[in-house]
Amino acid sequence: MEEILLYFALKYQGDFHAIMTAIENKEQVDKDEAKALKARLKAHYLTILSPLYPTSLKNIQCPPFVLFYHGHIEFLKEPSIGVIGMRHPSDYGLYATNHLVKGLVEHNLTIVSGMAIGIDGASHRAAIRHHGHTIAVLGGGIDYIYPKSNTDIYEIMKDEHLIISEIPYNILPKRTDFPKRNRIIAGLSDNLLVVEAQEKSGTMITVGCALEQGKDVFAIPGRIYDHGGCNMLIGQGAKLVNKVEDIIEDIY
Numbered sequence: 001m002e003e004i005l006l007y008f009a010l011k012y013q014g015d016f017h018a019i020m021t022a023i024e025n026k027e028q029v030d031k032d033e034a035k036a037l038k039a040r041l042k043a044h045y046l047t048i049l050s051p052l053y054p055t056s057l058k059n060i061q062c063p064p065f066v067l068f069y070h071g072h073i074e075f076l077k078e079p080s081i082g083v084i085g086m087r088h089p090s091d092y093g094l095y096a097t098n099h100l101v102k103g104l105v106e107h108n109l110t111i112v113s114g115m116a117i118g119i120d121g122a123s124h125r126a127a128i129r130h131h132g133h134t135i136a137v138l139g140g141g142i143d144y145i146y147p148k149s150n151t152d153i154y155e156i157m158k159d160e161h162l163i164i165s166e167i168p169y170n171i172l173p174k175r176t177d178f179p180k181r182n183r184i185i186a187g188l189s190d191n192l193l194v195v196e197a198q199e200k201s202g203t204m205i206t207v208g209c210a211l212e213q214g215k216d217v218f219a220i221p222g223r224i225y226d227h228g229g230c231n232m233l234i235g236q237g238a239k240l241v242n243k244v245e246d247i248i249e250d251i252y
Contacts, residue, residue, distance in 0.1 A: 001049060002047045002049050002050065003029075003034070004023075004029055005019070005047045005048065005049065005065045005066055006034075006038065006045060006047060006066055007029050007033075007034040007037065007038075008022045008023065008027070008065070009045075009047075009065055009066035009166075009168065010034075010037040010038065010040075010041065010168050010169075011033070011037060013141075013167055013168060013169070013171060014064065014065075014066065014068075014165070014166040014167040014168060016062045016064070016065065016166075016180075017062075019065050040169060041068075041168060041169070042142075042143055042169075043068040043069060043070055043142040043143065043168065044068070044069050044070065044073070045066050045067065045068050045069070045168075046066070046067045046069065046073065047065065047066050047067075048063060048064070048065050048066070052073060052076070053067070054076050054187070054188060056187050056188065056190075056213075057184065057187045057188065059187075059213065060183055060184075060186070060187040060209070060213060061183060061209075061212070062180075062183070063187075064166035064184065065166075066166065066168075067164055067165075067166060068141075068142040068164070068165050068166070068167070068168050069142065069162060069163060069164045069165075070142065070157075070158035070159075070162070070163045071157060071158055071159065071160065071161050071162040071163055072133075072160075072161065072162050073162065075110055075133050075135055075161065075162045076135070076162070076188065078108070078109075078110040078133060079108065079109050079110065079190055079251075080109060080110040080111070080112050080135070080188060080189050080190050081104055081109045081110075081111065081112065081189055081190060081191050081192070081193055081247070081251075082111075082112045082113065082185050082186065082188070082189030082191070082192040082193065082206070082210070083097065083100075083101060083104075083111050083112070083113050083119065083120075083123035083193045083195065084113055084114065084119060084120060084123075084185065084192065084193070084194060084195070084197075084203050084206050085097070085118060085119030085120070085194060085195035085196045085197055085203055086118050086119055086195075086196040086197055086198065086201070086203065086229075087116055087117050087118035087119075087120075088117075088118055089118050089119050089122070089195065089196045090196065092196075093119060093195050093196035093220075094119075094122050096195055096220050097119055097122045097123055097126055097195050098122065098125075098126045098129075099244075100193065100195075100220070100241070100244050100247075101123055101126035101127055101130065101132070102126060102129075102130045102244075103243075103244030103245075103248075104132070104193075104244060104247065105126075105127055105130050105131070105132025105133070106130070106132075107244070107248050107252070109132075110127075110132070110133040110134065110135060111123050111124065111126075111127040111132060111133070111134040111135070112134070112135045112137065112185055112188050112189045113134070113135075113136060113137075113185065114136065114137050114138070114139065114178075114181060114182070114185055115136040115137075115138060115146075115150055115153070115154070115163075116139075116147070116202075117147050117149060117150070119195045119196060120136075121149075121150050121153065123195075124136060124150075124153050124157065124161075125153060127161075128153065128156060128157075128160075128161070133161060133162075134157065134161045134162075135161065135162045135163075135164065135188060136153075136154075136157055136161070136162070136163045136164070137164050137165065137181055137184045137185045137188065138163060138164065138165040138167070138173070138181065139165075139167075139173040139177040139178040139180075139181040140165065140167055140171055140172055140173030140174075140177060141165060141167045141168060141169045141170050141171030141172070141173075142163065142164075142165040142167065142168060142169070143169055143170040144169075144170045144171055144172055144173065146172070146173055164184070164188075165181075166180075166181075166184065178202055179202065179205050182202055182205045182206040182209055183206075183209045185206055185209075186206050186209035186210040186212075186213055186215060187209070187213060189210065189215065190215070190251070191210075191215055191216045191217070191218065191247070191250075191251055192206065192207065192210040192215055192216070192217045192218065193217075193218045193219070193220075193241065193247065194207060194217065194218070194219045194220070194229075194230055194233060194238070195220050195230070196220070196222065196229060196230060197228070197229035197230055197233070198228055198229055199228030199229060199232060200228075201229075203229075207233065216239070216250060216251070217233060217238040217239070218238060218239045218241045218246070218247050218250075219233040219234050219238040219239070219240065219241060220241050221234060221240055221241075221242075
């Protein structure tokens with residue numbers, strides 16, 4: 001069954017609904033095509049039937065049938081926190097990310113994010129800089145580096161940390177792939193920290209996924225005239241974070 005799931009995941013490039021339709025319709029496996037598709041695969045993979053597949057992902061909406069990955073899959077077993085935020089953060093947001101991630105990895109938390117520009121990339125870099133572990137969930141294919149400005153951390157993480165995608169190969173991400181990616185970030189994170197965010201953004205989609213999954217959300221306060229984003233989340237019940245201990249005291 002695992003080989004069948006892999007075949008459909010490769011054939012339909014990780015599209016959950018297309019894979020589900022193929023399974024429900026009992027679509028036949030073309031053995032020659034399956035062999036050719038697998039020969040193109042450079043990454044490792046994990047199916048939903050594997051003992052190593054994270055239980056937390058099985059409980060999310062539309063769980064990935066196959067996870068493609070580079071790096072240390074055992075990092076999925078470690079206590080984790082998602083760190084997310086704006087693609088164009090302020091200097092304050094970047095400083096806060098580095099400062100808090102340093103404290104989080106010192107408490108043996110693995111940092112999960114999406115390798116986007118801005119807070120995502122800053123959180124991965126901070127985890128690497130401070131000798132922690134970090135997991136990136138990509139929006140595109142597992143072998144497609146996006147954005148190219150994060151090539152340096154991609155190359156480090158594929159060997160020393162963990163990179164994951166439900167999309168195989170060197171496939172350019174579509175706009176619709178990023179909201180799908182966000183459900184996986186939330187699913188792999190025990191809790192979620194929001195550094196800076198706009199009221200209508202991918203960050204808020206991830207927050208919504210985390211809340212649906214019963215995760216705690218932490219937020220760094222913004223300036224008094226920042227009416228959306230983190231201030232709004234805090235007003236709605238997210239825990240205000242001034243220092244790393246504000247997170248640690250809640251999760252340990």
